[in-house]
Amino acid sequence: MSNRDVIAHLLRRPLAWARRLEMFVPLGLRQAGKGKTSQKDGIKAEPSLKTNPGFCPICEKETEFVERHEWLRDHYLCARCKSIPRNRALIHVLGMIFPDWRDAKIHESSPSGPASAKLQRECKDYTPPHFWPNVKPGDSKYGIRCENLEQMTFADNTFDLMITQDVMEHILNPVKSFSDIARILKPGGAHVFTVPYYYWKPTLIRAVETPDGIKYLEEKQFHGNPVDKEGSLVVTEWGPDFVDRIYRESKMTTAIYHIKDRSLGIDGKFLEVFVSRKPL
Numbered sequence: 001m002s003n004r005d006v007i008a009h010l011l012r013r014p015l016a017w018a019r020r021l022e023m024f025v026p027l028g029l030r031q032a033g034k035g036k037t038s039q040k041d042g043i044k045a046e047p048s049l050k051t052n053p054g055f056c057p058i059c060e061k062e063t064e065f066v067e068r069h070e071w072l073r074d075h076y077l078c079a080r081c082k083s084i085p086r087n088r089a090l091i092h093v094l095g096m097i098f099p100d101w102r103d104a105k106i107h108e109s110s111p112s113g114p115a116s117a118k119l120q121r122e123c124k125d126y127t128p129p130h131f132w133p134n135v136k137p138g139d140s141k142y143g144i145r146c147e148n149l150e151q152m153t154f155a156d157n158t159f160d161l162m163i164t165q166d167v168m169e170h171i172l173n174p175v176k177s178f179s180d181i182a183r184i185l186k187p188g189g190a191h192v193f194t195v196p197y198y199y200w201k202p203t204l205i206r207a208v209e210t211p212d213g214i215k216y217l218e219e220k221q222f223h224g225n226p227v228d229k230e231g232s233l234v235v236t237e238w239g240p241d242f243v244d245r246i247y248r249e250s251k252m253t254t255a256i257y258h259i260k261d262r263s264l265g266i267d268g269k270f271l272e273v274f275v276s277r278k279p280l
């Protein structure tokens with residue numbers, strides 16, 4: 001895929017990204033937030049909005065962080081790049097643990113938003129596939145490579161780093177995904193990712209794949225998907241057994257970074273960043 005294709009793809013995303021932001025807000029809070037976000041690009045214009053100064057890990061500049069809604073996870077924005085806290089947490093942890101990431105060979109599955117745009121701009125060797133069920137993995141759609149996270153077409157030991165942002169809760173066969181991610185990473189490589197982490201309750205499986213199709217064990221719930229207007233089905237609410245599960249399926253050991261730091265614009269719920277390393 002050419003760089004022009006990738007850039008065109010990223011530029012097509014703002015609307016989808018905006019939809020994605022809205023969809024993770026719990027139902028009870030959606031109504032409360034209405035009206036506060038009506039000014040599309042006027043984040044600084046509303047005097048009622050709370051702000052604090054800080055340093056944005058994505059812009060890498062001094063900025064103002066603006067609270068547009070009490071659900072900070074999706075509405076505590078950098079006034080410069082409009083990133084949200086989990087974007088900044090991911091890039092902050094990536095820079096802290098892998099300071100040479102710009103020279104690494106990076107695969108990001110289902111990229112979207114300002115963190116992906118930064119990786120695209122600054123990483124010399126960045127591969128950003130999406131998944132469409134009706135496209136053969138390895139082929140392209142709109143110039144973007146199609147890959148199924150459960151069975152990728154990349155060779156073994158291909159990438160230094162794998163990135164996913166709020167993707168692993170949507171995978172129907174996470175067992176296969178974790179082992180396939182380990183397969184395509186080089187020894188010593190790592191999967192750096194965000195996922196909503198319900199550390200206070202057991203893992204909840206909301207849907208399973210059967211020979212007759214998807215069986216829903218809980219009420220259907222969707223998050224925004226930049227390449228599918230139907231959204232992505234939430235399959236798993238990962239609980240405290242998550243890192244043991246990853247180890248069992250992939251032999252990767254996982255560290256969890258939970259950062260709350262307003263000077264970096266990182267505050268809110270579900271901001272854990274996971275780093276799973278493939279053994280050397």
Ligand SMILES: [Zn+2]
Nearest residue numbers: 056059078081
């Ligand atoms: Zn920023």
